[in-house]
Amino acid sequence: MENINITSDISQSASDVQISAQDVYFEYESTDGTEPKKVLRGVSIDIRKGEFVALLGHNGSGKSTIAKHMNAILLPSGGRVLVSGMDTSDESLLTEIRRTVGMVFQNPDNQLVATIVEEDVAFGPENLGIPSKEIRALVDDALKAVGMYEYRRHAPHKLSGGQKQRVAIAGIIAMRPKCIVFDEPTAMLDPRGRQEVMDTIDKLTGELGITVVLITHYMDEAARADRVIIIDDGKILTEGKPSEVFSHIDMLRKHHLDVPQSTELAQYLRGMGYDIPADVLTPEECARAIFAVRHR
Amino acid sequence: MISDITIGQFMPGRSFIHRMDPRMKIITMAALIIFVFLARNMLSMGLMLGFTFISMLITRISPKMYFKGLKAIWFLIIFTSVLNMLYIGGDTVVFKWWIFTITAEGLWQSAFIAMRLVLIIIISSMLTYTTSPTDLTAAIERLLAPLNWIKIPVHELAMMMTIALRFIPTLLEETEKIMDAQKARGADMENGGVMKRAKALIPIVIPLLISSFRRAFDLATAMDCRCYTSGSGRTRLNVLRYRFRDAVAFVTTAAVCTGIIYLNMLSPSLVQ
Numbered sequence: 027m028e029n030i031n032i033t034s035d036i037s038q039s040a041s042d043v044q045i046s047a048q049d050v051y052f053e054y055e056s057t058d059g060t061e062p063k064k065v066l067r068g069v070s071i072d073i074r075k076g077e078f079v080a081l082l083g084h085n086g087s088g089k090s091t092i093a094k095h096m097n098a099i100l101l102p103s104g105g106r107v108l109v110s111g112m113d114t115s116d117e118s119l120l121t122e123i124r125r126t127v128g129m130v131f132q133n134p135d136n137q138l139v140a141t142i143v144e145e146d147v148a149f150g151p152e153n154l155g156i157p158s159k160e161i162r163a164l165v166d167d168a169l170k171a172v173g174m175y176e177y178r179r180h181a182p183h184k185l186s187g188g189q190k191q192r193v194a195i196a197g198i199i200a201m202r203p204k205c206i207v208f209d210e211p212t213a214m215l216d217p218r219g220r221q222e223v224m225d226t227i228d229k230l231t232g233e234l235g236i237t238v239v240l241i242t243h244y245m246d247e248a249a250r251a252d253r254v255i256i257i258d259d260g261k262i263l264t265e266g267k268p269s270e271v272f273s274h275i276d277m278l279r280k281h282h283l284d285v286p287q288s289t290e291l292a293q294y295l296r297g298m299g300y301d302i303p304a305d306v307l308t309p310e311e312c313a314r315a316i317f318a319v320r321h322r
Numbered sequence: 323m324i325s326d327i328t329i330g331q332f333m334p335g336r337s338f339i340h341r342m343d344p345r346m347k348i349i350t351m352a353a354l355i356i357f358v359f360l361a362r363n364m365l366s367m368g369l370m371l372g373f374t375f376i377s378m379l380i381t382r383i384s385p386k387m388y389f390k391g392l393k394a395i396w397f398l399i400i401f402t403s404v405l406n407m408l409y410i411g412g413d414t415v416v417f418k419w420w421i422f423t424i425t426a427e428g429l430w431q432s433a434f435i436a437m438r439l440v441l442i443i444i445i446s447s448m449l450t451y452t453t454s455p456t457d458l459t460a461a462i463e464r465l466l467a468p469l470n471w472i473k474i475p476v477h478e479l480a481m482m483m484t485i486a487l488r489f490i491p492t493l494l495e496e497t498e499k500i501m502d503a504q505k506a507r508g509a510d511m512e513n514g515g516v517m518k519r520a521k522a523l524i525p526i527v528i529p530l531l532i533s534s535f536r537r538a539f540d541l542a543t544a545m546d547c548r549c550y551t552s553g554s555g556r557t558r559l560n561v562l563r564y565r566f567r568d569a570v571a572f573v574t575t576a577a578v579c580t581g582i583i584y585l586n587m588l589s590p591s592l593v594q
Contacts, residue, residue, distance in 0.1 A: 099543060121549050129547040136540035139548075141456050141488050148559035150548040155555045165559060183491040197548065 044110060044205050044237045045073040045096050045127065051104030052091055052260075065091045067260040068105070073205070073239060078231040080248035080268075081241045083257035084282050092257065093241050096207050097127040110204065125154065128198035132210045134190035135183075143185075143193050144169065144178040150201040161200075168200035169193075171234065172226050188219025192226055199230075205237035206230060212244065224250070245272070245286040249307040256283065269305030288312035295319075333451045338567060339381045340452045344461035346568040350575040351449045357579050358441045363592050366585035367437060373578045374441055383451050391447040392440060399439050403432035430592040455487045464562060477553025485541070493534065500529050 052066035065088045073079055073096075083089035094100040095107050098114040107114045109123045128150075131137050140146040144165050151161045169175040172192040182190055191211055198206055208227065212220040224247055230236045240251060248254050248268060255265040258281045264271055272278070272289045284290075292306035292315060302315045334340070339347070354374070361367040378388060392399075412427030450458070463480035470476055501511070504525050511522045 097547060099546065121551075124547055124549050129544075131540065131544060133537075133540060135492050136537045137544035139488060139541070139545065140484060142454075145456060145559060149545075149550070152556050152558055153549040153551065155557050158557055158559060158561050161557065161559045181491070182488070183495070194544075201548065 042074050043072050043108075044075045044077075045071070045239070046108040047071045047092065047095060047102075047105070048108070049105035050092065050095060050102045050107060052088075052095070052100065053103050065260055066095075066102075069257070069260070069262055070105075071255060071262070073237060075204070076231075076235055076237055078227075078238045078250070078252045079240070080251035080254045081239060081257060082243065082245070082248050082254060082283065083263075084243065087257045088260040089241050089257045090209055093129075093207050093209050093239065096205075096239065097124050097129055099129070121154070125201055126203055127205045127207060128201055128203035129207045129209065130191070130194050130198055130211050132213045134187055134194055134214070137194045137197075138182045138190060141181055142178075143174065143180050143182060146182060146193060147178075147196045147200050150197055154201065164200045164202070165196075168196040171199055171229065172196045186219060187215045188222035191215065191219065191223050195223075195226055195230075199234075199236075203236065205239065207239045207241070209241050210243070211240075212242070212247065220244075220247075245284050245289075246308075249286045249289075256281070258283075268307055272307065273304045331447075331450060332454050333383055333387070334454075335382055335452065337380055337382045337452070338571075339377065339448065341567060342452075342571055343562055343564050343568045344453050344457040345465055345562060346564060346571055347449055347453055348458075348461055348465060350571055351445050353575055353579060354445050355442055357582050358438050358445070360586070361582050362586050363589045365588055366582040367434065369578060369581050369585060370441060371437065374444055377448060378444065381448060381452055387451065388444050388447055391443050395439065395443060399436050402439070403436045406432040406435055427592075434593045456484070459483045459487070460558075460560070460562060475553075477556075481553075489537070492537075493530065496533060497526065497530055500526050 048070055050066050050069045051064070053062040053064045055062050069088070069092050071079075071092070081089045081093065091100065095102060095114065097109065098107075098120055101115050110126050112119045112123055112126075114123055138146050139149050147165045147168055148161050151164050156164065165178075166175065169178055172195050174189060174192050174196060177185065177189065177193075182193060185193065195206070195211075211227075212223050215223065227238055227240065228250065231238050238251075240247065242248055249272065251268060253265060254268045254271045256263040256271065256278075263281060264274070264277070272285045273293075275285050275290065275293050278285055285293075286307055288306050288309050288311065292302045292312055293304060295302050295316070296304060300319050302319060306312045306315050354370075358370060361370045378385060407424055407428045408422060410425065410428035410431045411423075412425030414426040415423055416426055416429065417424040453461075459480050462483075463476055466474075466476045466479075505511070509522060509525060511519065511526075513519075514522070
């Protein structure tokens, strides 16, 4: 939970980069003949192997749009996106790209295909033409990784939101991707479901070493990442370690973004003259800082 | 709750019939249904009834469940039997009153029709009671595979069936939610004439349609992300395999069918 690694100083050789968006532009063509709607206006992001990156932004900022470029669901109108060096606009590489970068969406119901959990998890490997025996092993491993193995024979519609989302994650893990992009995976879940999904994401980045891109508007979730990128109006507003980014409360406010409640409290107390560090992120850190003040 | 409805009313179990390959279940039960119509005297019909009854016992599903399936068509059975009893003419008159004449031939005919209908319902219920919808879809896909030759997209049709089965409970749940939401806004769905009630359905059907389309788009994107292209080159987690018990079922069914043809020849036909 507190593995906030400092990755920004790792030297950035080309082989380290998992996904590279280079000056990406994207616009929706309008249906009524007016100006096309520009959603992305020159976004450049490099996601390194094994990194956990959070993409933040309010509604309509373009954060979901850039995410959909990462496995060729959308193709850039300008610039290019490379996945492990493969250009997403090359149609012959499509299967390989989607096998490398998996994607989990907001609504857990709308991404499950089969009537039985294990058959749903098997859907990806089946599409890839993997032999049956190997699929069995992939499915069992994936379900164990998300803690849903006991539910393998259940019907998806009988599961809770958090459980469904974990099954959806298992369906992606079973394809053995190098990277998983999460597009607001907790937006439709109750607090318990959110916790389940965030714990699973922690496990992916920790034990399984999968690169994770998390699109969210919950600041607390973004605080867990190695790096936070804030998108506003189709451009990158700022990026850096969560503690750096969230310390600029005024700037975030100006762009209609929240900061984690712990950071906000810490800053408020600083303003009142207490000696509390500005880069507090989690409730635990916050509690510790306040405790330290009390006992000074 | 309406979302508790199970499609096809699958009742899980570990019986011989439950564990048969679903393809063999479809093949043998289809054969039995055909032979229900070929049984023409009491000997062959007796064999059919006996075999079906024993199969019912093997499934270890309560006979009550099978009779539940019959409830829906009781009227049809009685109606067709009575019509046959009255309209089939014959030489041996049993009963005569006003314009109604009942003959022995007519009685046999109606009895056979009733027995046939009952048997068909029981045999087809046996298939759906003992086979999960997933297995059923997989079996249909495999059995219909030859139709690929005449360009019928069998895999795609089976995929559509699977997705439909997957989303029926989800959509039922959503319907309930929308109905509650509309009731909360004062919608009245229980009172009024047919027209009024049909109109009351519109504010339920429209949101449901719109949300279904959104679900369809979402699902298509999710399937794209999981490298779905189409049937070709796909493998399966659970491969259907004929086992010893399927051979036993096949041979037994074949024996019963042969028996019916043989018994038909032993005594005269009782039906036209």
